[in-house]
Amino acid sequence: MKPIFITGTGTDVGKTLVAAIVTEALQADYWKPVQAGFAGGTDSLWIEQMISNNTTKIHPEIYKLKMPASPHLAAKAEDVKIVLKDIVRHLPKTKNTLIIEGAGGLMVPLNKREFIRDLLKKLKAKVIIVSKNELGSINHSLLTAAVLKKEKIDVAGWIFNEQYLNYENEIANWSGYPLIASVPHLNEITKETIKAEAEKMKESLQKLL
Ligand SMILES: Nc1ncnc2c1ncn2[C@@H]1O[C@H](COP(=O)(O)OP(=O)(O)OP(=O)(O)O)[C@@H](O)[C@H]1O
Ligand SMILES: C[C@H](N)[C@H](N)CCCCCC(=O)O
Ligand SMILES: [Mg+2]
Numbered sequence: 001m002k003p004i005f006i007t008g009t010g011t012d013v014g015k016t017l018v019a020a021i022v023t024e025a026l027q028a029d030y031w032k033p034v035q036a037g038f039a040g041g042t043d044s045l046w047i048e049q050m051i052s053n054n055t056t057k058i059h060p061e062i063y064k065l066k067m068p069a070s071p072h073l074a075a076k077a078e079d080v081k082i083v084l085k086d087i088v089r090h091l092p093k094t095k096n097t098l099i100i101e102g103a104g105g106l107m108v109p110l111n112k113r114e115f116i117r118d119l120l121k122k123l124k125a126k127v128i129i130v131s132k133n134e135l136g137s138i139n140h141s142l143l144t145a146a147v148l149k150k151e152k153i154d155v156a157g158w159i160f161n162e163q164y165l166n167y168e169n170e171i172a173n174w175s176g177y178p179l180i181a182s183v184p185h186l187n188e189i190t191k192e193t194i195k196a197e198a199e200k201m202k203e204s205l206q207k208l209l
Contacts, residue, residue, distance in 0.1 A: 005125035037068025
């Protein structure tokens with residue numbers, strides 16, 4: 001089975017929160033190959049704290065960079081070069097479904113000429129796009145979809161995070177990619193609330209993937 005790559009319309013849209021829900025729902029493994037910024041903790045550590053099942057394995061990052069910035073700049077600050085084939089070479093060998101989280105959105109540079117877009121292509125992954133259900137999101141979402149289409153990338157569909165507006169069907173229709181699920185604003189983010197969202201999402205995920 002292809003790995004599932006969780007990208008988003010940008011940074012801070014809720015990729016890690018959605019990744020926790022999807023990972024828990026499928027009892028999948030999780031991998032964040034490029035982490036830029038870890039003063040407040042890494043995405044991997046956060047996922048580890050939010051998962052309830054005993055099957056999930058969290059695979060170590062390949063690049064763990066200090067600066068909370070675009071990975072190409074965070075890498076430059078540490079005199080590191082992000083090499084895509086080194087990430088691909090370290091793709092975790094697991095029989096379990098693998099959830100991979102990107103950094104920011106699709107057109108985030110990893111080095112002078114390659115982007116998250118190129119990484120997910122090289123990893124031959126199937127993509128879930130996380131988008132926020134808020135004003136401005138139609139534009140961000142359709143630009144993201146345009147890049148995925150141009151590159152003929154295999155897309156499973158959208159997961160919308162935080163329901164400020166009802167844009168889900170609009171964006172699904174315009175893009176032609178299906179709506180997988182919607183996640184409400186969670187007043188409390190705990191193992192229990194993640195597990196409850198995972199239960200709600202399980203069936204749609206299993207159907208699509
Ligand atoms: N549905 C939600 N309810 C409440 N808080 C949320 C929700 N989704 C995301 N958040 C909060 O918004 C912030 C950003 O979310 P998250 O870290 O998942 O974004 P991200 O897309 O993974 O960012 P990055 O590009 O840094 O990986 C976090 O503090 C998270 O807890
Ligand atoms: C620091 C942040 N939380 C992420 N790790 C990296 C986001 C990169 C975004 C780059 C950009 O689109 O401007
Ligand atoms: Mg994240």
